[in-house]
Amino acid sequence: MIEMTINDRKVRVPENATVLQATRQIGIKIPTLCHLQLDCFEVEHRMGSCRVCVVEVEGRPNLAPACCTPVIDGMVVRTNTMRAINARRTMLDLLLSDHPKDCLTCEKNGDCNLQQLAGELGLHSILYSGEMSTYPLDLANESIVRDLNKCIMCRRCETACNTVQTVGILSGVRRGFEAVVAPSGERPLADTKCVFCGQCVAACPVGALTTMNHTYEVWRALNDPEKTVVVQTAPAVRIAIGEEFGLEPGTIATGKLVAALRHLGFDQVFDTDFAADLTIMEETTELIERIKNNQNLPILTSCCPGWVKFFEHQFPDLINIPSTAKSPQQMFGAVAKSYYAEKVGVAPENLVVVSVMPCLAKKYEASREEFARDGVRDVDIVISTRGLASMCKEAGIVFEQLEDEEFDSPLGASSGAGVIFGASGGVLEAALRTAADWLSGEDLAEVDFADVRGMKGIREATVEVAGRQLKVAISSGLGNARQLLERIQRGEAEYHAIEIMACPGGCLNGGGQPYINGDTGILEKRRKAIYREDANKPVRKSHLNPDIQKLYAEYLDKPGSPRAHELLHTKYSPRDNF
Numbered sequence: 350m351i352e353m354t355i356n357d358r359k360v361r362v363p364e365n366a367t368v369l370q371a372t373r374q375i376g377i378k379i380p381t382l383c384h385l386q387l388d389c390f391e392v393e394h395r396m397g398s399c400r401v402c403v404v405e406v407e408g409r410p411n412l413a414p415a416c417c418t419p420v421i422d423g424m425v426v427r428t429n430t431m432r433a434i435n436a437r438r439t440m441l442d443l444l445l446s447d448h449p450k451d452c453l454t455c456e457k458n459g460d461c462n463l464q465q466l467a468g469e470l471g472l473h474s475i476l477y478s479g480e481m482s483t484y485p486l487d488l489a490n491e492s493i494v495r496d497l498n499k500c501i502m503c504r505r506c507e508t509a510c511n512t513v514q515t516v517g518i519l520s521g522v523r524r525g526f527e528a529v530v531a532p533s534g535e536r537p538l539a540d541t542k543c544v545f546c547g548q549c550v551a552a553c554p555v556g557a558l559t560t561m562n563h564t565y566e567v568w569r570a571l572n573d574p575e576k577t578v579v580v581q582t583a584p585a586v587r588i589a590i591g592e593e594f595g596l597e598p599g600t601i602a603t604g605k606l607v608a609a610l611r612h613l614g615f616d617q618v619f620d621t622d623f624a625a626d627l628t629i630m631e632e633t634t635e636l637i638e639r640i641k642n643n644q645n646l647p648i649l650t651s652c653c654p655g656w657v658k659f660f661e662h663q664f665p666d667l668i669n670i671p672s673t674a675k676s677p678q679q680m681f682g683a684v685a686k687s688y689y690a691e692k693v694g695v696a697p698e699n700l701v702v703v704s705v706m707p708c709l710a711k712k713y714e715a716s717r718e719e720f721a722r723d724g725v726r727d728v729d730i731v732i733s734t735r736g737l738a739s740m741c742k743e744a745g746i747v748f749e750q751l752e753d754e755e756f757d758s759p760l761g762a763s764s765g766a767g768v769i770f771g772a773s774g775g776v777l778e779a780a781l782r783t784a785a786d787w788l789s790g791e792d793l794a795e796v797d798f799a800d801v802r803g804m805k806g807i808r809e810a811t812v813e814v815a816g817r818q819l820k821v822a823i824s825s826g827l828g829n830a831r832q833l834l835e836r837i838q839r840g841e842a843e844y845h846a847i848e849i850m851a852c853p854g855g856c857l858n859g860g861g862q863p864y865i866n867g868d869t870g871i872l873e874k875r876r877k878a879i880y881r882e883d884a885n886k887p888v889r890k891s892h893l894n895p896d897i898q899k900l901y902a903e904y905l906d907k908p909g910s911p912r913a914h915e916l917l918h919t920k921y922s923p924r925d926n927f
C-alpha cells in the first residue's frame with residue numbers, strides 16, 4: 350500500500366493502482382468514456398484515448414489521464430479544479446464536434462455514456478464545428494449495426510473482440526481524422542469470422558455498435574390476422590429484463606415477463622426452457638453413447654451459436670466432436686413448426702415463431718440455412734431482452750406492476766435444469782443430472798453439481814456419476830475456450846464433456862441483455878437469481894418434465910430416434926478463417 354493525497358484527503362491505496370482506481374475507492378467518480386473494467390473477468394481496458402478523466406497532479410505541468418496514471422507514494426492529486434473540469438468539457442466538446450447529434454432517434458438513447466456525460470458536465474452548447482465523418486452503415490448481417498459516424502475511438506470493442514474473445518475482427522485503421530475501428534480491409538462484419546456474440550456491442554459506450562432491431566417485424570406479425578404468433582423466451586431473459594424497468598438486478602421476473610408478452614398480443618407464450626430440457630434429452634443420449642463406446646470424447650456442447658461459428662472458423666479439425674443437438678432456440682422452432690403446428694392445425698408458413706433472447710448471435714443462428722424446411726424458417730424473428738423491453742415501453746406496459754402469469758402448454762413447462770442454461774456451467778450440470786439418473790437407473794435425490802458453477806473463465810471438475818468418475822470442463826468467453834481447445838489439440842488435457850459459451854459468464858451476460866456499464870456485480874446477482882429459480886422448481890431434471898415425456902410419447906418416439914434426429918439435430922461446416 351502507498352499513501353497519497355486526493356483533494357486534501359490522505360488515502361492509502363494498493364501500490365499498483367491507478368489514480369482512477371484510487372479516487373473510486375473514496376467515492377469520487379471521475380468521468381471516463383474509454384476506460385472499461387470488468388472485475389469478475391479480470392479485464393481492464395486502459396487506453397487513455399478519450400482524455401475525459403484528466404486530473405491535476407502536483408508538480409506536473411500537464412493534466413494527467415487518471416485511468417493511465419499510476420499512483421506513487423506521496424502523490425498529491427486534485428480532481429475538481431476548474432482547469433481539470435474545463436479540460437474535460439473541452440474534450441467532450443471536441444468529440445461532439447464530429448458526432449451526429451441525433452440522440453432522439455439513436456438506438457442508444459438513454460443508454461449512451463456520451464449523452465450521459467454531456468448532462469453530468471453541464472454541456473449546454475457545442476463550441477466546435479467542422480468536417481463530419483460520413484461512413485455508410487454496416488447493415489449486412491442479422492445481429493449488429495455498425496455506425497462509424499458515432500465512433501469515438503475509445504477502442505473498447507477491440508479489447509472485447511481481440512483480448513476477451515480472441516476472435517480478432519476489430520482494429521484501428523487509417524490515421525488522424527479518418528481513423529476508425531473496423532475489420533481488416535474495412536469489410537462488412539458479415540464477410541468476416543465475426544461470431545456475432547455482441548460483446549463489442551456491450552462494450553461500446555455510444556451508438557456506434559448497436560443491435561439490429563427486429564421489433565417492427567414482430568409488431569407487423571402481431572397485427573396480421575392471417576398469422577398465429579407464438580413466442581419463446583430464453584432462461585437468461587427473466588432474470589435481467591426487470592433491470593430495464595428499475596427492478597433490482599437479480600429480480601426473477603418470470604411471471605411478469607409472461608404477462609407482458611400476453612399484453613403485447615402473442616397468441617401463445619412458451620418457454621425456451623422447455624426446449625432446453627429437450628436439448629438435454631438428446632445431448633445426454635449422445636454423451637452416454639460416447640462414454641459407453643469410449644469414442645469421440647470429449648463431447649462439446651453446441652447450444653451457443655457464437656461458439657459454434659467460432660469453432661467452424663477456427664477449429665475445423667475439431668468439427669466432429671461437438672454434440673449434433675441443435676440449440677434450444679432451434680429445437681423449439683423445429684418442434685413448434687411440426688408437432689405444435691399439427692396439433693393446432695396451423696400451416697407452418699402461417700405460424701410465426703418469435704424468440705426473445707439475451708443474445709445477438711441467436712439472430713444470426715435463426716437465419717442459418719440448416720434451420721429452415723421447405724423454405725420456411727423454424728424461428729422467424731429474434732429480438733433481444735432490450736428489444737422486448739422497448740416493445741413493452743412502446744405499448745405503455747408498466748412492467749413492474751404486472752401480476753404474475755403462467756406459460757402456456759404444451760411448450761411452456763420446464764424443469765430447473767432448463768433454467769440453469771442461462772448461466773455458465775448450467776448446460777453441463779443439467780446434462781449431469783439426467784446422465785446420473787439414466788446411468789444408475791434411479792431417481793437420485795442429489796441434483797446439485799455445485800463444482801461446475803461459477804464465473805471463472807475456465808473451470809474443471811471430476812464428478813462422480815453412477816459410480817463413474819467423469820472429468821468435465823467449463824469455459825465461458827471465447828479466449829478461454831481457445832486456451833482449453835489448444836490444450837486438447839496438444840494432448841495435454843482429457844475430458845469426457847466440455848461446456849463452452851461465447852459470452853463471459855454465459856448467456857446472463859449476452860450481448861442483448863440490459864447494459865451493465867462495467868458493473869460486474871450485476872452479473873453475479875443475475876447468476877444467483879438463475880440458481881434460485883432452479884431451486885424453486887418442483888421438477889429439476891429435464892427427463893422428468895411431463896411435457897417432454899409427452900412430446901416423446903406422442904411424436905418423437907425416444908431420444909436419438911430417427912424422428913428426433915430429423916428435427917432436433919444439425920451438422921457443422923468448416924468456414925474460412927480470415
Ligand code: SF4
Pocket residue numbers: 493509510511514516517518519542543544545546547548549550
Ligand atoms: S460480435 Fe463478437 S466476434 Fe463479432 S466483432 Fe463483436 S466481439 Fe468480435
Ligand code: SF4
Pocket residue numbers: 499500501502503504505506507530552553554555557558
Ligand atoms: S465502435 Fe464503439 S467501442 Fe469501438 S471504438 Fe468506436 S465508440 Fe469505441
Ligand code: SF4
Pocket residue numbers: 545546652653654655656707708709710711850851852855856857858859860
Ligand atoms: S453465450 Fe449465450 S448469449 Fe452469448 S453468444 Fe452464446 S448463446 Fe448467445
